Each structure stands twice: as C-alpha cells, then as structure tokens.
Amino acid sequence: MSELHHIPLTGLAAGLRARRFSSVELTEAFLGRIAASQGALNAFITVTREQALADARAADRALAAGTGGALTGVPIAHKDLFCTRGVRTTCGSRMLENFVSPYDATVVAKLKGAGAVMLGKTNMDEFAMGSSNETSYYGPVRNPWEPRLVPGGSSGGSAAAVAARLVPGATATDTGGSIRQPAALCGITGLKPSYGRVSRYGMVAFASSLDQGGTLTASAADAALMLREMAGFDPNDSTSVEREVPDYVATLDAPLAGLRIGLLKEFFDKGLDPTNEQRVRDALAVFASLGARLSEVSLPNLPLSVPVYYVVAPAECSSNLARFDGVRYGHRCENPRDLMDLYRRSRGEGFGAEVKRRIMTGTYVLSAGYYDAYYLKAQRVRQLISADFTRAFAEVDVLIGPTTPTPAFAIGAKTSDPITMYLNDIYTIGANLAGLPAVSIPCGFVGELPVGLQIVGSHFSEALLLNAAHAYQRATDWHTRIPGGWA
Amino acid sequence: MYDFPLIFRIPPPHPSRTPMPLTREQIESIAFLARLELSATELPVYQTSLSSILEFIGALDRADTAGVTPMAHPLPGLSQRLRPDVVTEQDHHAEYQRNAPQVAAGLYLVPRVIE
Numbered sequence: 001m002s003e004l005h006h007i008p009l010t011g012l013a014a015g016l017r018a019r020r021f022s023s024v025e026l027t028e029a030f031l032g033r034i035a036a037s038q039g040a041l042n043a044f045i046t047v048t049r050e051q052a053l054a055d056a057r058a059a060d061r062a063l064a065a066g067t068g069g070a071l072t073g074v075p076i077a078h079k080d081l082f083c084t085r086g087v088r089t090t091c092g093s094r095m096l097e098n099f100v101s102p103y104d105a106t107v108v109a110k111l112k113g114a115g116a117v118m119l120g121k122t123n124m125d126e127f128a129m130g131s132s133n134e135t136s137y138y139g140p141v142r143n144p145w146e147p148r149l150v151p152g153g154s155s156g157g158s159a160a161a162v163a164a165r166l167v168p169g170a171t172a173t174d175t176g177g178s179i180r181q182p183a184a185l186c187g188i189t190g191l192k193p194s195y196g197r198v199s200r201y202g203m204v205a206f207a208s209s210l211d212q213g214g215t216l217t218a219s220a221a222d223a224a225l226m227l228r229e230m231a232g233f234d235p236n237d238s239t240s241v242e243r244e245v246p247d248y249v250a251t252l253d254a255p256l257a258g259l260r261i262g263l264l265k266e267f268f269d270k271g272l273d274p275t276n277e278q279r280v281r282d283a284l285a286v287f288a289s290l291g292a293r294l295s296e297v298s299l300p301n302l303p304l305s306v307p308v309y310y311v312v313a314p315a316e317c318s319s320n321l322a323r324f325d326g327v328r329y330g331h332r333c334e335n336p337r338d339l340m341d342l343y344r345r346s347r348g349e350g351f352g353a354e355v356k357r358r359i360m361t362g363t364y365v366l367s368a369g370y371y372d373a374y375y376l377k378a379q380r381v382r383q384l385i386s387a388d389f390t391r392a393f394a395e396v397d398v399l400i401g402p403t404t405p406t407p408a409f410a411i412g413a414k415t416s417d418p419i420t421m422y423l424n425d426i427y428t429i430g431a432n433l434a435g436l437p438a439v440s441i442p443c444g445f446v447g448e449l450p451v452g453l454q455i456v457g458s459h460f461s462e463a464l465l466l467n468a469a470h471a472y473q474r475a476t477d478w479h480t481r482i483p484g485g486w487a
Numbered sequence: 488m489y490d491f492p493l494i495f496r497i498p499p500p501h502p503s504r505t506p507m508p509l510t511r512e513q514i515e516s517i518a519f520l521a522r523l524e525l526s527a528t529e530l531p532v533y534q535t536s537l538s539s540i541l542e543f544i545g546a547l548d549r550a551d552t553a554g555v556t557p558m559a560h561p562l563p564g565l566s567q568r569l570r571p572d573v574v575t576e577q578d579h580h581a582e583y584q585r586n587a588p589q590v591a592a593g594l595y596l597v598p599r600v601i602e
Contacts (some may be wrong), residue, residue, distance in 0.1 A: 102582045195561040209561055238568055239560075307544045318521060325522075327595050332588035338598050340522075348524030353532075356523055360514075360533060361540055363521040374544065379557035381550045386558060418536050419543050435561030459562060 004029045006482075009074060009168035009222035010249075016063055016073040023063070023073030027056035027117055030075045034119060034166045037486075040147060043161040045080045045090055045138050047120035055117045062115065070229055072115025077170040079158050080121035081128060082108050082213070083202040087118075091204045092126040092136040092154075095330045095350035105202025106234045107171055107213050114229040119167055123157030126352045127321065128178055128206045130154050131424040132414065135354040140411055143186060144483040145449055149408040152182030152424075158216045159186040164486040169217040169226050173203060175210045176309050177403075177428025180440035183216055184403035184452020187442045189469065189479060191215045191223045194459050195435030196241035198227075199234035207316035208239070210309075210432040219479050220441065220469035224248035227462060243460065251463045252470040257291030259468065260396040264456075265298040267401030267427050279444035279451040280402045286475050287400070287468070297396055299388035304381050305429045306422060311365050311378035312433070317355075318362025324350065357418060386434040393458040398468060402427055403440040403452030431456050439465045442478040450478070508538040 004026055007015065015021055031049055038044060052075070059073035078084060081091045083101035085108075090096045104112065112118070125135040133141040133156025141156040143149040144164040151160040155172035159182035162170050172179045174192035183190025191214045198213040205211060215226040228248045234240040263284065268277060288294055326332040326346025333349055336342035351359070365374035392399060404424060414421045431438040436456055443453035453472075457465045473479050509517075514534050518525045525533065560566055580593060589596040 099586055102579060102585070196565075235570065238570075241562065241565070242568075301550065304547060304550055307546045310540060311544050311547070322522075326588065327597055328583075329586035330588075336598050339600055341524075342598055343522040344519075344524035347522055348526075351523070353529075356521075356525075356529075357533060357536055357540075359521050359523065360517045360537060364517050364537065364541070365544075367517070367520060374547075376557050377547050377550075377552065378544070379559070380552035380555040381547055383555050383558040384550065384552065386561075386563070390563070417539075419539055422543075433561070 005033060005165040008218050010225050012168055013071055013074050013225065017068060019063065023056040023059040023117060024053065026073065027052050027075050027119065030119055030167055033164070034161070037164055037166055041142050041144060041160050041164060042139050043123055043141050043157040043164070043166060044077070044120045045092070045123050045157070046088060048087055048118060051087070052117055052119050059115055059117055069113065069115040070225065071111065074116050075119050075167055076111060076116045077119050077122050077158060077161055077167045078108060079124055079155050079170065079172050081124060081173060081204040082171055083204070084108050084118070084121065087121065089121065089204070090138070091128070092124040092138060093350065093352065093355070094137045095324050097137070097331065099329055101202070103202060106199035106236060107230050108202065110230055110232070111171070122155070122161055122170055125154035125156065126355050127204065127317070128154040128173055128175055129317070129354050129358055131177065131181055131421055132411070133157065133182070134411065134415055135352055137352060142411070143408050144486050145187065146408065148410055149449070150185065150411055152185035152408065154178040155216060156182050159183055159188060159190070162186070162188050162216045162218060163483060165482055169215060169222055171213060171230070172216045173211055173213050174432065175207050176313060176432050177425035179214045179216060180403050180428050180438060180452065180454060181424060183440040184450070185408040187450025187478070187481060187483070189217050189220055189223050189442070190440045191227060191462070191466070192431065192438050193227060193231065193462055194437040196239050197231050197437070197460065197462065199232070199237040199240050201234055201236035205320040207313040208320060209316060210313060212432070219473055220439065220466045221249070221252055223439070224252055224466045224470070246463050248463050248466050251467055254467050255291065256287070256468060256471045259292040259398070261287055261292045261294050262297030262392055262396035262399045263294060264399050264401035265296050266302045271405050271426070272402055273406045273446070275446045276402055276404070276406060276451050279446065280453050283443040283453045283472065284400065286472055290471055290475060295396065297392045297399060299385070299392055299430070301381065301384040301388050302430050305385055305433055306426055308378045308381050308385065308433060309425070309429045310361065310422060311374050312382065314358040314362035315366050315375050316362070318359045318366065321355070321359055326350070354418070382433050385430060389430070389434045389436060397457070397464065398461070399456040401454055403454040407446050407449035407451055427454060435459060437462045437465055439469050441469045441472060442481070444478055450481070509534055509541070
C-alpha cells in the first residue's frame with residue numbers, strides 16, 4: 001500500500017469502508033503532516049486535534065457498525081470563513097480573532113452529516129479579499145511548490161494544504177476567483193459551483209451576489225464526491241436554489257465525444273504569459289483527441305469584468321461589513337470616548353489595509369451623487385457580460401481558457417499597487433458576475449510551477465464540467481503531481 | 488495609467504473623463520461615512536490608491552449601456568424567494584452574547600448615547 005497521503009479523497013473514502021485503514025490512523029497521519037508543515041506553509045489558522053480524533057473514533061465505530069455515510073472518517077479542512085460551532089472562525093481578520101460561532105454553516109453541517117472529520121480551519125486573505133493570501137492577519141501562506149511564492153488567494157490556505165497533501169480535500173469560497181486562482185497556482189483542482197448551488201448560510205459574507213462555496217481537491221473525481229455532499233437547497237439562504245442535486249460521481253465517466261468547446265478569444269490575448277498559453281493549448285489538443293470539437297468564441301464585453309467587479313464587490317462589501325460595529329461581537333477598541341469613537345476605532349483597528357480600502361471604495365460608489373455613475377452603470381455592464389455568456393452557450397457546451405495570466409508570483413511582488421493585484425483575477429471574475437460554474441484543473445508546468453486550465457459552463461452544468469475535467473485527468477497525470485518536499 | 492489594450496483590446500478612455508484625484512478632505516469624508524478611523528499615515532496611502540481605483544473603474548464609461556436593465560440577480564429569471572411569515576427563531580441571546588465585548592443583565596453595553 002502506498003502512503004496514506006498519496007491516496008486521493010475518493011480512494012480514502014472507499015478504503016475506510018473496506019476497513020483497509022481506520023479513520024484514527026488517517027486523522028493521525030494528516031494531523032502529523034499539518035503540524036510538520038505549519039512553520040513552512042502557515043496553511044492553518046486553527047487545528048482542532050482533539051475534536052478531530054474524537055470524531056475519527058466515532059467514525060470508526062460507525063464504519064464498524066456499517067452505518068457510515070459517503071465521507072465517513074475522511075479528514076477535511078474548512079476555510080476559516082465557514083462558521084463552526086464551538087471552534088473560532090476568524091475570517092483571516094483581527095476583527096474576529098476571538099469569535100466563536102454559536103452555530104455551524106450549512107456546508108459544515110452537511111459535510112459533518114456525511115461523516116467527514118474536520119482537522120482545522122485554513123488560512124485565507126482577510127474577509128476573502130485578496131489574490132495572494134498576503135492580507136491575512138495571521139500571516140501569509142506559502143506556496144508548497146516554491147516557498148518564496150504566493151499560493152494565490154483568497155483560499156490560499158485550503159489550496160496549499162491540499163497541494164502539500166496535508167488534507168485530501170478542503171472547502172473554499174470564490175467571489176472573483178478565490179477557489180480557481182489558488183487552485184491554478186498550487187496545481188490542484190478547484191471547483192466554483194453555480195450561484196445558489198451551495199448554501200451561503202454561515203459563510204461570512206463578502207459580496208453576496210458573487211460569493212459561492214466550493215471545493216479544493218486533487219482531482220475532479222474528488223470534487224464530484226465532495227460537491228455532491230455539500231450542495232443542495234437550504235431554506236436558511238434566501239438565494240439558495242430549489243433544484244435537485246445530481247449524482248456528480250455517477251456521470252464522471254460519460255464520453256466526451258461531440259462535446260463543443262469554445263476557446264475564449266478574449267483570454268488568449270496580450271497579457272497572457274506565452275508559456276502559460278502553450279500549456280493551455282497543449283490541453284486543448286488533449287480534449288480534441290478525446291473527441292471534443294473546438295471553435296473560437298468571442299465575448300466582447302468580458303474585458304470590462306474587472307472594473308465591473310471592483311464596483312459591485314466593494315459596494316456589497318461595504319454594506320455587509322457594516323455589521324462589524326464593536327458592539328455585538330468582534331474587536332472593540334479600548335476606552336471609547338463615545339459611540340462614534342467606538343465604531344470608528346474598533347473598525348479602524350479590527351480591519352486590515354485591503355479590507356478598509358474596499359469598504360471605502362464601496363462607500364464612495366454607493367454615496368449620494370455617484371450611485372448611478374458607478375453602481376448602476378456597473379450592474380448594466382454586468383448584464384451585458386452575462387448576455388455574452390448566454391449567447392456563447394447557445395453555440396458551445398463549455399468555454400475553455402487559462403485560469404490565470406501567469407504562474408505563481410513572489411510574496412511581496414504585487415502588494416504595492418492594488419490594481420496590479422486585482423488583475424490576477426482577470427480570467428476568473430466573469431463566471432462570478434454571471435453566476436456560472438467553473439473549474440480550474442492543472443494542465444502542466446512552467447519550469448517548476450503549475451499552470452491552471454479553466455472550464456466554464458452554463459448555469460447548473462457542474463456535472464458536465466466535472467465530467468470534462470475527469471476525462472482530461474484520465475488522459476493526463478498533472479493532477480497527481482505533488483510538490484517536492486511534500487511527497 | 489492602466490494600459491487596458493495591454494491586457495485586452497479596449498478603446499482608450501476619452502481624455503475629458505479622466506477623473507480628478509481624490510482630495511484629503513474627500514478621503515476623510517469617505518472614512519467618516521464608513522465609520523473607519525484612519526491614521527495620519529494611512530490617509531495619503533488611501534488617497535493614492537482610491538484615486539487609481541476610481542480611474543480604473545472609470546473604464547466602464549466606455550461601455551454603451553443605453554437601454555440595458557441593471558442586473559439584479561446573478562441567475563436569469565430568478566428573484567429573491569420569500570418564506571412564510573411565521574416566527575422560526577428561538578431565543579439564543581445568552582449564547583450569542585458570549586461573543587459580545589461588554590454585556591450586563593442581558594444587554595449590550597455601549598458608551599452613553601443620551602446625556
């Protein structure tokens with residue numbers, strides 16, 4: 001038998017049911033890897049060792065009794081913005097340094113219900129605002145492929161943890177690329193489902209019309225299993241969609257012959273690193289060999305997606321983060337003079353630089369006299385971008401392009417200019433604006449660094465995306481590569 | 488300043504629409520509206536970065552949106568669902584207040600508001 005951390009999540013679930021190893025053995029093995037990695041990667045904010053071992057013992061009892069669920073005994077980690085009852089949820093912020101949620105997020109409850117064992121909470125950009133995991137109050141996460149580089153963000157801790165095989169799978173969220181971009185930079189599979197597919201209840205809100213929970217795993221098959229257990233209607237989320245969850249695992253092996261793939265013309269333009277482009281074009285040749293038909297598709301309004309996003313997301317952020325008032329929960333300043341001083345100093349001290357920048361941008365674009373020029377204008381352009389996607393999906397089944405313009409960059413390289421950082425998400429934001437599902441899968445390397453390929457589908461086409469990604473992963477082995485030092 | 492054609496082919500901005508940089512007073516006013524205390528060293532940093540963000544999002548001026556309805560929901564044809572108007576919440580105030588910075592007798596304490 002190979003080492004436990006080399007076995008993918010689906011293999012671990014099957015191995016547990018077959019009693020080839022116990023959940024306590026798995027949990028001990030992964031907790032050991034997390035402890036050994038923390039100084040080098042800083043992927044976790046909180047490790048829940050005792051609770052994990054207790055849950056693993058319970059899982060072993062369930063497995064022995066034959067009452068296990070789809071994930072019984074499988075270790076996972078949660079991004080630290082999913083509320084976990086009794087375990088602190090920091091959102092990467094000083095504001096929530098001591099916040100202990102009185103309830104579980106629906107995603108946490110569902111995965112717990114399926115039998116998964118939580119090992120801890122992963123590091124992230126503060127309030128999920130960032131593309132490099134450098135805005136965390138708990139320090140940057142390092143890329144397991146090269147520790148001088150960023151893992152991407154905002155789900156950088158979850159991505160680094162899965163890439164280094166500290167856990168076989170982790171939850172994450174994606175508002176403008178926060179699952180797919182770190183998946184690409186860390187060489188793993190990142191799935192952002194359709195808006196409304198996964199409940200946002202108990203997921204600390206950043207931009208509510210864009211936020212969506214999803215998965216970071218080694219492979220598409222692992223993502224299919226995790227998503228099947230996480231997704232579904234939730235009356236506690238008013239934007240959750242009442243729609244049956246298909247068995248994503250059952251359709252993974254459908255043949256790709258005849259699949260119509262659109263190459264996103266606007267993504268293969270200046271700004272895309274030529275070696276990155278070559279890896280993506282190599283992958284397209286693989287899809288063609290599997291029977292897919294390729295054609296070029298143009299989405300003329302897509303280039304405006306980053307400016308649209310940096311109006312809509314900060315506007316929603318300024319509104320959502322108004323709840324942090326230093327009164328009911330969260331950081332409170334010392335010796336406030338009056339109520340206004342309490343609000344202003346608690347928020348000024350509790351939030352980091354990027355969060356404050358976005359709150360202020362949002363406050364400005366929503367303020368009297370500017371609302372029409374910025375917010376309404378952005379929502380009109382967002383409509384045009386969404387219509388571009390609708391037109392494209394009348395001609396093709398999926399759209400393919402790169403996930404990011406370049407591989408991972410150095411820690412500190414893009415922190416001085418926010419716009420340079422924002423442009424990291426140039427290829428990922430469109431799917432959020434239109435509420436579409438998208439997946440990033442590893443498609444090769446530039447030197448020692450992984451490159452991501454993005455597949456975008458129409459609303460609720462997760463099964464097709466996972467099917468296409470799985471077919472590619474059966475024909476290639478990029479998704480099985482583990483960074484040197486972590487194998 | 489940000490070269491869009493370098494990333495994508497977008498027509499250059501109309502020169503008359505280049506926004507003026509934000510003043511220090513404007514930043515102070517935004518920070519007040521957002522209930523954020525900024526230090527003397529933070530102010531000029533946000534003056535620069537917010538000005539460049541406004542220039543960046545000013546690219547939206549170039550899109551022709553005449554007659555386009557602003558998008559109100561990310562899923563076409565869907566609007567916000569309503570639930571039956573019945574009481575579903577239970578009283579958890581003691582549990583919720585464990586996260587509060589300062590409470591007494593079940594109440595949240597703040598500095599005196601009414602003199």
